[in-house]
Amino acid sequence: MPDALETMKTLIEEINKHNYAYYTLDQPSLTDAEYDALYDKLVQLEAETGTVLPYSPTQRVGGELLKGFEPHRHLARLWSLDKAQNHDDLMAWHTRAQKLVNDYNTQHPDDPLPPLSFVVELKFDGLTLNLTYDRGELVQAATRGNGVVGEGILANVKTIRSVPLRIPYTDGIIEVQGEGIMNLSVLVAYNATAAEPLKNARNAAAGALRNLNPKVTAERKLNAYFYNIGYADSLQFQNHQEMVEFLRDNQFKISPFVKFVDSIDAVEEELEKLVAMRNTLDFLIDGLVVKITDMRTREVLGYTDKFPRWAVAYKFEAEEAVTTLLDVSWNVGRTGKVTPLARVEAVDIGGVTVQNCTLNNMDDIERKNLKFGLGSLVYIRRSNDVIPEILGKVTEEADGSEIVPPAVCPSCGHDLEKKGPHLFCTNKVGCRPQLVGRIAHFASRDAMDIETFSEKTAEQLYDSLDVRDPSDLYYLTFDDLIKLERFGTKKAENLIAAFEKSKQPDLASFLYALGIPNTGKTTTKELAEHYRSLEKLMQAEPEELITLPDIGGIVAESIVGFFRDPAMQRSIERLLAAGIQPVSEEAPAIVDESSPFFGKTVVLTGTLTIMGRDEAAKKLEKLGAKVTGSVSKKTDIVIAGENAGSKLTKAQELGIRIIDNEEELQQLLGDV
Structure with missing residues (x-):
């Protein structure tokens, strides 16, 4: 047995080396027959010994059906990126970053930050992956989720042959971030023999990685590229170049286009080159990413509530196409609003097959000259990740059939009421999509955050258990749920526990x-x-x-x-x-009622470089101010930082007091 185990380890090391050469470096190091002989030998030894090591390449074929995905809390938050869609947006981001660096260097002349330098990378259009390695072994893989908690999809990610199951770095725990994708050539080959062809590469990758059958994932032959170390307990980098080299040295597949430059002008040149070659790539990208390379500068610039200040996503301009408007259906939402959805002849826009487009209401339909548009050619646009929209008809003539709004609710047959440009079904107690929508909304992450709950769950509970109101959820029992289709003991127990856990929302x-x-x-x-x-x-x-x-x-x-x-x-x-106990935070203690901010409604806009807007808002609230997000006649004071935009303009038009000097603001805040 010990000899067999050592032989297995040697075989695994040899096979993984060849996998790395083939799937990551695209440089095959032996013939298919030679590779198969090594692999078959390993399979034989595993069968004889009854032992399968966790990093064995035989684990990539996909195993047993999964019962569900467990929530996984990331060791470090996965951040979204702020967006720039043109030259002005990019320069505004650069100006903000440069000002923060200049301010820091003025305050720390003995230890200044280096001149800004940048890296330009591809923004892959797939599913974000966050891999955890503990002493060199892949122990978890998760989706991004909300950035803090994702879904554990380790079994599925193990089927991606460009993902190393073991890496040379064994000194601690690291989280490695990348993107799971399906190459376009692989999609074409898959669809050539598939009983049900896949619509596009992005959905194919995302659907495979979130499939409860890892064998399906393996059949998709996914790929993955990696670009970031999000967490490391005993590892530090001075700059992004060092991080990329670390990833490469540890056998991760790196983007073929990682460009390091020393000026924002050079950044724009690289952006132009990459945009021009976008359609020559064998995978989808939905933009480019620009990052500041120096790690100490990143630490100093820090983050807003949502984004790192040291990076920005350069999003591609909207893409347009011409196709035929085939039909318009009317859907009912949770508020009773009845909205039109256009079905168009399938058309490819930037690698994505588009068949449905948004329309807002009949006013929108008439404004776009679509009232007599069924069967006519129309312009459609897909911008970034937004659902495609119809821009209008290609011709001015009324050359199509008429789009007729419904006279009654398309779901329950109840009378409709027109409010402004919108139609509403007023049957709040008997209209299925309204009730299902209300229940699903109630349970959603930003609401009661009932784990494992989905709209499909809401539909099943509505149809099978007469759940008609969110309050009904808390009166369901294990015995109710266990009778439902696809509800085993574990799933029923988990949902009951999730209901209980949600009972003390803010x-x-x-x-x-x-x-x-x-x-x-x-x-x-x-x-x-x-x-x-x-x-x-x-x-x-x-x-x-x-x-x-x-x-x-x-x-x-x-x-x-x-x-x-x-x-x-x-x-x-x-x-x-049923035991729901909404919890309210205590009001912030008022420090000084004589403060000029006490009882005032204040709006913060632009970039505050000394303390940041979040810190300023907390101090203002402690002084009795009400901090809001929009400027109106009720606003008393607008605090304007760098690059303040429309809110500052509106404040000027309304004659509202404006504080645009941070030193003055600090003096007024005092010692809060």
Whole structure:
């Protein structure tokens, strides 16, 4: 047995070396027959010994069916990137970064940051992967998720032959980030023999990696490119070049286009070259990424709430095509709004097959000259990752059939009501898509965050267990769920546990979950911070609500009408009776009521370089200010940093007090 084990280790090392040469370097080092002989020998030894090492290449074929994906918390957050879509956007990003560096160097003359230098990389259009290696072995692979928690998809990722199962670096734990893709040539070959051809490479990769059958993933012959070390417990880099070399030395597949330059002008030259060659690549990209290379500079520049300040995604311009408008269907959303969806003759735009396009309402249809457009040629546009939209007809003539809006709800047959340009089904208690949508929204991540819940779950509970209201969820039992199709013991237990876990949401999330018409996350957060009590908010009058920033008459009436609706009152009563306890944060302690900010409504705009907008907002709230996101007549003060835009212009037009000097702001904030 010991001799056989050593032989297996030697074979694995040899096979992995050849896999690396073939799948990562694209440089085959032996014939297929020679490779097969090594592989067959390993399979034989594994069968004889009953031992399969975790990093064995035989693990790449896909194993047993998975029961589901477990949530995985990343060791370091995966950040989104701010976007630049033209020269001005790119230069604005560069100007902000340069100012932050200059300010730092002024304050630290003995230890300045180096001149800015940059790397330009491809922005792959696939599924983000976050791989965890512990002492050299691949122990976890996860999707991006919300950046903090993703889904563990280790079994599927192991089927990607360009992903190393073991790496030379064995000194600690690291997280390596990259993108799982399907090469376009592989997609063509797959579709040539597939019973159900795949529509596009991005969905093919994402669908395979999130498939509960790893064998399906293996059949897609996916690829992966890697570009970042997100976490390392005992590893540091001075610059991005060192990181790329580390990835290469540890057998990760690196993008064939990683360009290091020393000026923003050189960045633009590289962008032009890469944009020009975009359609020659054997994989999809949806943009390019520009990063500052020096790691200490990245640390100093830091992050906003959403993005690193040291990187930006240069997104491609929208792509357009001409196709035929075939049909328009009408769909009902959770608020009862009935919206049109256009079906067009399938057309390829940038490697993505487009068949459905958005239309807003009949006014939108008429404005785009589409009222008599069925069967006509139309222009469509796909911009970045946005659902394609119809721009208008190719001809001016009424040369097609008429698009007729529905007279009754296409789902339940109830009468429709026109509010402004939109149609609404007013059957709030008997319209299936409204009720399913409400339940799915209630359980969503930004609302009650009920884990493992999906719209398909909402549909199944509606159809099989008569779940008609979000409050019904908390009265379901294990015995109810176990009877459902595709619900085993584990799934039923997990969902019951998820319901229980969700019972203490913060008040803002609970209000958002309720789906109050005309309110979103910003408004419900504002309501939660002002009232800090569900009971007080439910008793509020319109005259009281409109005194709050960003809440006008229509929104105030929507809020009051929602809480006066007997059906909504019953739903909330049942939720509270089931043990839901919305938690409100305590109001920030007021430091000084004589502060010029006390009782004032303040808007922050632009870039604050000394303390950052988040820090400034917290200090303002401690001084009794109400910090909001938009400028209106109710705004008292606008604090404008670098590159302030339309909010500053509107403040000037309204004659609102503007503070555009950070030193003045610091003096007014005092010692908060």
